[in-house]
Structures are given as C-alpha cells and as structure tokens.
Amino acid sequence: MSIRLEARPQPSRTMIWLSPLLAIGLTCCVAMVIFAVAGLNPLSALATFIFTPVTDLYGLGELLIKAAPLVLIAIGLSIGFRAGVWNVGGEGQLIVGVIFGGWLALNYGPDGGPWVLPAMVVGGAIGGALWAAIPALLRTQFNANEILTSLMLNYVAQLWLGYLIFGPWRDPAGFNFPQSEPLAPAALFPTLIEGTRANASILLALVAVGLGWALMSRSFVGFQLKITGLSHGAARYAGFSPNRAVWIGLVAGGLAAGIAGVGEIAGPLGQIFPTASPGYGYAAIIVAFLGRLNPIGILFSGLLMSLLYLSGDVAQMSLGLPSSITGLFQGTLLFFLLTADVLIHYRLRSSTVATGAIAGSAK
Amino acid sequence: MPPTGPDSSRLQLRLELRGITKVYPAVVANSGIDLRVAPGEIHAVVGENGAGKSTLMKVIYGMVRPDAGEMLWNGREVHIGSPADAQRLGIGMVFQHFALFDTLTVAENIALALPEKLSLETISGRIVALAQRYCLPLDPARRIYSMSVGERQRVEIIRALLQNPGLLIMDEPTSVLTPQAVDTLFGTLRSLAADGCSILYISHKLDEIRALCSSATILRGGKVTGTCDPRGESAASMARMMIGADIQPIRAVRSAATGAERLVVRNLTLAAADPFGTDLDTVSFSVAGGEILGIAGVSGNGQQELLAALSGETPLADAQGVLVDGKPTGRLDPRQRRAIGLCSVPEDRLGRGAVPSLALADNALLTDNRQSSVRAGFIRFDVVKAFTERCIAEFGVRGGGPDTPAGSLSGGNLQKFIVGREILQNPGVLVIAQPTWGVDVGAAVTIREALLDLRARGCAILVISEELDELTEIADRIAVIAGGRLSPAMSRATFDRDAIGLAMSGEWTAATQTQGADHVHSA
Numbered sequence: 001m002s003i004r005l006e007a008r009p010q011p012s013r014t015m016i017w018l019s020p021l022l023a024i025g026l027t028c029c030v031a032m033v034i035f036a037v038a039g040l041n042p043l044s045a046l047a048t049f050i051f052t053p054v055t056d057l058y059g060l061g062e063l064l065i066k067a068a069p070l071v072l073i074a075i076g077l078s079i080g081f082r083a084g085v086w087n088v089g090g091e092g093q094l095i096v097g098v099i100f101g102g103w104l105a106l107n108y109g110p111d112g113g114p115w116v117l118p119a120m121v122v123g124g125a126i127g128g129a130l131w132a133a134i135p136a137l138l139r140t141q142f143n144a145n146e147i148l149t150s151l152m153l154n155y156v157a158q159l160w161l162g163y164l165i166f167g168p169w170r171d172p173a174g175f176n177f178p179q180s181e182p183l184a185p186a187a188l189f190p191t192l193i194e195g196t197r198a199n200a201s202i203l204l205a206l207v208a209v210g211l212g213w214a215l216m217s218r219s220f221v222g223f224q225l226k227i228t229g230l231s232h233g234a235a236r237y238a239g240f241s242p243n244r245a246v247w248i249g250l251v252a253g254g255l256a257a258g259i260a261g262v263g264e265i266a267g268p269l270g271q272i273f274p275t276a277s278p279g280y281g282y283a284a285i286i287v288a289f290l291g292r293l294n295p296i297g298i299l300f301s302g303l304l305m306s307l308l309y310l311s312g313d314v315a316q317m318s319l320g321l322p323s324s325i326t327g328l329f330q331g332t333l334l335f336f337l338l339t340a341d342v343l344i345h346y347r348l349r350s351s352t353v354a355t356g357a358i359a360g361s362a363k
Numbered sequence: 364m365p366p367t368g369p370d371s372s373r374l375q376l377r378l379e380l381r382g383i384t385k386v387y388p389a390v391v392a393n394s395g396i397d398l399r400v401a402p403g404e405i406h407a408v409v410g411e412n413g414a415g416k417s418t419l420m421k422v423i424y425g426m427v428r429p430d431a432g433e434m435l436w437n438g439r440e441v442h443i444g445s446p447a448d449a450q451r452l453g454i455g456m457v458f459q460h461f462a463l464f465d466t467l468t469v470a471e472n473i474a475l476a477l478p479e480k481l482s483l484e485t486i487s488g489r490i491v492a493l494a495q496r497y498c499l500p501l502d503p504a505r506r507i508y509s510m511s512v513g514e515r516q517r518v519e520i521i522r523a524l525l526q527n528p529g530l531l532i533m534d535e536p537t538s539v540l541t542p543q544a545v546d547t548l549f550g551t552l553r554s555l556a557a558d559g560c561s562i563l564y565i566s567h568k569l570d571e572i573r574a575l576c577s578s579a580t581i582l583r584g585g586k587v588t589g590t591c592d593p594r595g596e597s598a599a600s601m602a603r604m605m606i607g608a609d610i611q612p613i614r615a616v617r618s619a620a621t622g623a624e625r626l627v628v629r630n631l632t633l634a635a636a637d638p639f640g641t642d643l644d645t646v647s648f649s650v651a652g653g654e655i656l657g658i659a660g661v662s663g664n665g666q667q668e669l670l671a672a673l674s675g676e677t678p679l680a681d682a683q684g685v686l687v688d689g690k691p692t693g694r695l696d697p698r699q700r701r702a703i704g705l706c707s708v709p710e711d712r713l714g715r716g717a718v719p720s721l722a723l724a725d726n727a728l729l730t731d732n733r734q735s736s737v738r739a740g741f742i743r744f745d746v747v748k749a750f751t752e753r754c755i756a757e758f759g760v761r762g763g764g765p766d767t768p769a770g771s772l773s774g775g776n777l778q779k780f781i782v783g784r785e786i787l788q789n790p791g792v793l794v795i796a797q798p799t800w801g802v803d804v805g806a807a808v809t810i811r812e813a814l815l816d817l818r819a820r821g822c823a824i825l826v827i828s829e830e831l832d833e834l835t836e837i838a839d840r841i842a843v844i845a846g847g848r849l850s851p852a853m854s855r856a857t858f859d860r861d862a863i864g865l866a867m868s869g870e871w872t873a874a875t876q877t878q879g880a881d882h883v884h885s886a
Binding site: 009010011214218219220221223227230231233234236237238239240241 | 674675676696697698699700701707709711714715716717718720721725728729730737740741742768770771
C-alpha cells in the first residue's frame with residue numbers, strides 16, 4: 001500500500017483555511033525540535049516563546065505596533081498578488097516612504113503645525129508609489145519581470161537611505177552615530193494607549209483592512225484584478241487591461257509600504273536609522289499568503305508574524321537562543337504553508353492496487 | 364497457446380476488451396466495456412463528448428490503467444503499462460492534437476519517436492516508401508511549420524505506420540481536414556485495412572462512419588449501448604443509440620435579413636502577433652441585421668486572428684477598420700465594443716470564455732456590462748445573481764447554480780451558459796467561434812436554436828466554425844477563410860460542398876469557375 005495524491009474535482013474550501021493552521025502547527029513542531037536540540041524542555045520553551053511577549057499591556061502594545069506595518073504592507077501587496085503581479089519590493093518602497101516622510105519631518109517638523117504628520121503620511125505614500133512605479137513602467141513598457149526589478153530596487157533604496165543617514169541627515173549632536181536628529185513632536189504619531197508605545201498608526205492599518213476588503217470583494221476594479229490574476233486569456237477576452245492591473249497592483253503595494261515606513265519613523269523609532277525596517281517588506285509577503293490574500297485573514301496573520309518578531313527577542317533574552325530564530329521560523333512557516341496548500345487541490349489516497357505484471361507478456 | 368482465448372473457430376480477434384472499467388473521482392468514465400476488433404477491420408467507436416471514448420483509447424494505448432477488466436491481443440491476455448508497451452505489441456495511435464516540433468523536419472520528428480536509432484537517410488527512405496504505398500505524399504526534408512494541418516496529420520500517420528502496427532487508433536482524425544482531404548484519408552485507411560491492419564476509428568460524425576467503417580461500438584455515459592454494422596444503419600438510428608433519444612431537428616426559421624448592414628469590415632490587414640500565426644490579408648465582409656454569415660475553413664488559417672480583431676482583443680490602428688451600426692470601433696477594447704453592442708464568444712470555453720475556478724455569477728459579471736451590474740465602481744451582487752439565474756433558466760444550463768464553479772459544469776452546459784450570457788446582453792452584433800465544439804448533441808441544438816432566435820430579432824451574427832455541417836444548417840451565407848484571406852460569400856441557395864472544400868485550400872477563384880475537384884488529389 002502506498003499513499004498518493006489525487007486531484008480533487010474542486011478545490012477544497014475547508015483546506016483553504018485549514019492549511020494555514022496546519023502550517024502553524026507544523027512550525028510549532030519544528031520549533032520544539034529545535035528547542036530540544038538546544039537542550040531546552042520543548043513544551044515549556046514553546047510556551048515561553050509564544051506567551052511571554054504578550055503577558056502584559058506593554059507587550060500587547062508592542063504586538064500591535066509591530067503588526068500594524070505588516071498588515072498595512074500585506075494588504076497593499078495582496079492587491080497585486082491577486083492580480084498576478086509579484087511585487088517583492090515592499091521593503092524598498094517602505095524605505096523610500098521613510099525618505100520622503102523623513103525629509104518633510106526634518107525640514108518642517110521643528111516649526112510644528114498640525115499639517116506636518118498628515119503631510120508625512122501623504123509624502124511617504126507618494127514615495128512608495130513612485131518607487132513601485134519603476135517596476136510597473138519597466139514591466140508594461142519592456143516586459144521586464146517585476147519580481148527581479150522590484151527586488152533589486154530594494155537594495156538601491158537601502159543604499160540611498162544609508163547615504164542620507166551617513167551624510168547630509170546625520171545628527172550633528174549624535175556622537176557620530178548613523179542616525180538622524182530625533183523627529184519633532186509634531187512629526188510623531190500620538191500614543192493611543194497610555195503605558196504602551198501603541199500609536200495612531202495602528203488605526204491606519206485597520207483602515208487599510210477595510211479599504212482592502214471593499215476593493216477586493218466589492219468593487220469592480222477588484223474583480224478585474226482577480227480575473228487578470230486567475231486567467232490572462234479571460235481578462236483579455238473581457239477587455240480588462242493587463243497593464244492597468246500591473247499599475248494598480250504595484251502602486252497599491254507601494255502606497256501601503258510607503259505609509260508603513262512613515263509609521264515606523266513617526267512611531268516607535270522616533271528618528272531615522274539606516275535600518276528603518278527589520279524586514280517588514282519581506283515578512284509582509286508571508287503575511288499576505290498566510291492570510292490567504294484576504295484582508296481579514298491578513299489581520300490575523302499579521303498579528304501572528306508580529307508575535308514571532310517579539311518571540312525572537314524573548315528567545316534571545318530568556319532562552320539563550322539567537323534572535324535570528326525569528327527568520328528561521330518565518331521561513332519554516334511559509335515552507336509548510338506552501339506544502340499544505342497542495343492539499344487544497346489534491347487529496348491523499350492510499351492506493352491498494354496490486355503492482356502486477358505490467359509489460360506486454362505476449363510477444 | 365491462448366489459455367483464456369475465445370473460440371478461435373472462425374478467426375482470431377486482433378483485440379478484445381472484456382469488462383474494462385475506469386473510475387475517476389467525479390465520474391465513471393468506462394463501465395464494463397466490451398470491444399472486439401477483427402484483423403483488417405475498420406471499427407468505429409462512436410459516442411458524444413464525455414461518453415468515454417478517449418478514456419477507452421487511453422486504456423488501450425497504455426496511458427491509463429483500468430480499474431477492472433481484461434484485454435486480449437491476438438488471443439492472449441496482456442497488461443499494457445505504457446505507450447511504449449503498446450507500440451511494442453503493435454498498437455499505434457494518431458492523436459487529435461499533434462505532437463510535432465515545428466522547427467524540425469519530417470524525418471527528424473519521426474526519428475525522435477522511433478525506439479531504434481537509425482540514420483536520417485534510412486528513415487527518409489522508409490518514409491518515401493510508405494508514402495508511395497499508401498498515397499500519403501510527404502517530403503521527409505520539409506519542416507513542420509510550413510505544412511498544413513492535413514499534411515501534419517500525414518506525418519503522424521506515417522510515424523505510427525513505421526512501427527508496423529497491427530492496430531491503428533485514429534482519434535477524431537477528420538476534425539481538422541477539408542472534405543477533399545477526408546476522402547484522401549479514407550482511401551489510405553481502406554488500403555491499410557486491406558493489408559490486414561485493424562483500425563479503431565473514433566468519431567462522432569455518423570456520415571463518415573457509415574462511409575468508412577464495417578462495424579461500430581456505440582458508447583453512452585461510459586457504457587456500451589450497442590454494436591452495429593454502420594453500413595446497414597441510418598444516421599438517425601445510430602444517433603438514437605448515441606444520445607438515447609431522437610435528435611430534435613432544428614426548427615426552420617425564415618430568413619429575417621433587414622438589409623441594414625450592422626457589421627462591416629473593409630480591407631482588414633493585420634500582421635499576426637504570434638510568429639506561427641496567420642496574417643490577415645485584406646479581409647472584407649459585411650453582415651446585415653437578421654443574417655448569419657458563416658466563416659468556414661481549416662483551423663489555423665486566420666480564424667483566431669480575425670476573432671481577436673473583431674472582439675477587440677487586438678485593437679486596430681484604424682478606427683474605421685470595424686464598423687458596428689456605422690460606428691467606427693477599430694480602436695476600442697472589448698469592453699467598449701460590448702458597450703455599443705458587439706459581443707463575442709471565443710472558441711475555448713475554459714480559460715478564455717470563462718474562468719473555471721470562479722462561480723457562474725462571477726463568470727456572468729465577466730462580460731456583463733449592459734445590465735447595470737456595476738454602480739459607482741461597486742458590484743451589485745443582487746443584480747449579478749438575478750442575471751445569472753435568468754441565464755441558467757432561459758438556456759437550460761444544468762449542473763449548478765450561481766455559486767457553482769464554472770469548471771465543474773459539462774462542456775455543453777458551460778457553452779450554453781456562455782452563449783446565453785452574451786445573448787442576454789441583447790447584442791446588435793454577435794461574433795461566435797466554434798459555437799458547438801465538443802458539445803453534446805442536445806446542447807448543440809439548443810445553442811443553434813438560440814442563435815436563430817437572436818437572428819430573428821435582428822441581430823447580425825458571424826459564426827466561425829470548422830464544422831461545415833453546422834454552417835450549412837444555420838448560416839444564410841458562407842465565406843471561407845484560407846491563409847488569412849477571405850473568399851467571397853456564397854448564399855444559401857448556392858452552397859456547394861465541393862466548392863467550399865476547394866476554397867478551404869485557398870483556391871476560390873478556381874472553385875467558383877471550374878467544377879472539377881481533381882487537382883486537389885495531386886497536392
């Protein structure tokens with residue numbers, strides 16, 4: 001008897017939502033193996049890893065403040081992913097959002113005014129969208145693969161920010177550390193919950209969830225994007241422009257990532273560092289897929305990924321493991337998700353067919 | 364020494380199937396099928412699409428393993444595990460869709476398929492010998508891309524014959540051929556049979572089967588519903604066995620031509636985007652309201668390019684290139700053209716006309732922009748659902764409701780849905796390609812009647828089809844497309860199969876002036 005995969009007549013609706021849970025469960029198993037190899041009690045280490053970060057109000061605030069950019073970027077990326085536009089440049093678009101928003105904050109923040117923060121959000125959105133427009137232009141004009149161009153632009157954006165922070169934007173009173181001046185109070189998001197760092201940028205993420213849902217589930221533009229992603233032939237036949245889908249998909253991701261960048265410098269960071277993002281632009285790709293490209297699903301998967309970031313710190317502080325374990329678990333999670341997704345279209349069958357004579361016995 | 368062989372008193376059977384059963388997750392494709400083929404017999408396997416013909420052939424050719432049943436080859440039980448096994452036994456197959464490398468020569472393509480390594484010269488010699496023996500003219504040094512579909516089929520046949528098969532399976536071989544090429548093919552098959560090679564001939568065209576085959580096995584819903592000698596049956600009696608009921612003849616509808624030209628195309632010249640596509644060359648025609656213009660032709664002669672130019676998938680540089688009710692639409696995209704009343708149905712249902720994984724309601728919304736189903740950029744789901752339900756009810760779409768994925772419907776029901784969706788847009792001009800391709804007889808009748816009803820309401824309809832029978836049934840005029848050029852249209856009164864067949868090979872000036880069809884055979 002052997003186990004084989006058999007195509008399902010229709011994709012399983014249950015597995016679409018069960019698959020992420022399965023992936024989370026399997027990732028926990030891998031985590032326990034790693035803890036055991038490191039000489040820890042697997043169960044208690046896992047419990048520490050998962051629950052310690054969120055045992056107090058401050059921890060919950062941290063969870064929200066890290067989930068906000070992940071959710072925001074993932075919503076933007078999911079619009080493109082639904083249309084078959086593979087924007088993996090969220091990180092670079094976030095950084096350009098930081099540069100645009102940061103320029104406004106450094107130049108106009110000290111003079112104050114209630115318009116500074118909204119201008120930073122708009123500026124960051126424009127910056128991210130412009131950065132995403134480059135791969136869109138290259139794709140629609142020259143058919144250049146947007147995966148490669150958007151990915152490579154991440155490094156360009158990173159170096160651009162590095163140049164600014166090591167050069168013109170370096171804080172003269174910063175003891176030569178690579179960092180900007182602290183942003184003025186007018187350029188910072190107000191704190192939402194006393195005693196935590198949770199600020200109003202969380203509300204932006206929630207608004208994005210609502211807008212993303214309305215766009216993808218209710219609007220005709222969202223329908224056109226979905227058709228383009230599912231079937232180029234059907235989209236062409238119906239008259240939905242593939243180039244328009246590329247533009248919408250990339251620019252939506254750029255807008256969201258740019259705003260997320262502003263949320264970082266105007267929120268928890270409070271000033272600009274060369275490493276403005278701990279890889280949110282990449283992690284958001286996992287968040288988007290873990291959430292099934294569905295805004296509500298993304299909300300939950302964003303919280304989960306945020307927890308993984310916090311747990312990484314816990315792993316370093318109380319378990320004696322390197323914090324890069326976060327990246328390891330993120331990768332494991334995506335790996336298991338993609339594996340479990342096979343079961344959406346296939347099911348396991350044990351085959352009991354005898355392996356008898358096969359070749360022609362009569363010659 | 365056949366231990367389980369049949370009584371070999373008269374003659375031993377070349378192939379015998381007993382109780383072949385194959386079950387797929389969603390469907391029983393074959394259920395207890397028996398089949399007996401004698402040496403040198405041309406045996407038809409007849410049935411509608413979905414009757415299980417293809418699965419049965421794949422079982423015989425070793426591509427699918429049956430769940431139950433046994434197979435006897437020359438009286439001995441065999442298990443065929445792969446097409447290579449089948450070829451070793453002496454079973455050859457010519458598929459409906461050819462598997463040839465366009466940029467290689469005939470001899471190179473055939474060398475790739477042969478199990479033993481031979482020099483190209485040896486192979487070329489054998490090709491020429493076989494070609495002469497069976498009247499299949501073929502130049503071994505020619506490259507595939509320069510050949511017509513009929514010639515490519517010859518390559519496939521010769522490739523199968525080089526292995527000296529005792530049984531040759533032909534899967535819907537005439538669907539891509541002109542009437543004259545069909546005659547040539549039948550001559551070849553008869554001389555093959557006379558040399559002792561058995562032929563399994565799969566088709567749903569009853570006239571051809573009656574002309575060619577000496578016995579037939581009829582399948583319906585995965586089961587054998589009868590065996591007969593087609594020469595002694597009428598097309599109607601075989602159709603009854605095939606579909607289980609009498610075919611309802613299409614009601615005759617009087618022509619409703621109003622005279623006003625609703626679709627006008629003048630001197631449409633268009634370079635194909637695909638390097639192996641066909642350039643359109645000064646195509647001109649017009650369709651009046653209440654008229655059906657049929658475009659016949661062998662596939663790959665510019666039909667796809669013409670459809671794309673009309674539907675708007677390939678916008679033209681010249682706005683005057685396509686006129687709908689006098690309005691220039693050449694530069695409009697498909698959605699804009701639909702808005703002014705030009706609707707189209709593509710030939711491939713899945714992946715173009717419909718998205719298989721999406722619900723019928725979503726597929727209705729795909730082209731529905733004349734029903735105010737979108738307001739202020741947002742979808743009105745209640746309107747879409749009502750429209751979908753109306754389409755399902757009015758066109759007798761069975762197998763699902765608005766939430767059913769399109770891919771789970773049978774071909775016939777999905778085609779009814781797609782055609783219905785376009786007709787309910789109330790188009791002024793409808794362009795439709797292969798309206799009944801791969802559709803069961805009942806659905807085909809429904810679709811043709813729907814087209815005639817639409818014509819009666821004053822719509823101008825352009826039907827692009829490879830099925831000449833279909834065009835002669837519903838079209839008021841027929842033009843032929845060949846090599847990207849369009850022949851003058853013939854009116855219903857002057858339909859002439861020979862002339863149309865000649866025009867399919869690009870010879871319409873000769874066809875309309877001389878009645879002889881002799882020089883086709885010298886091709």
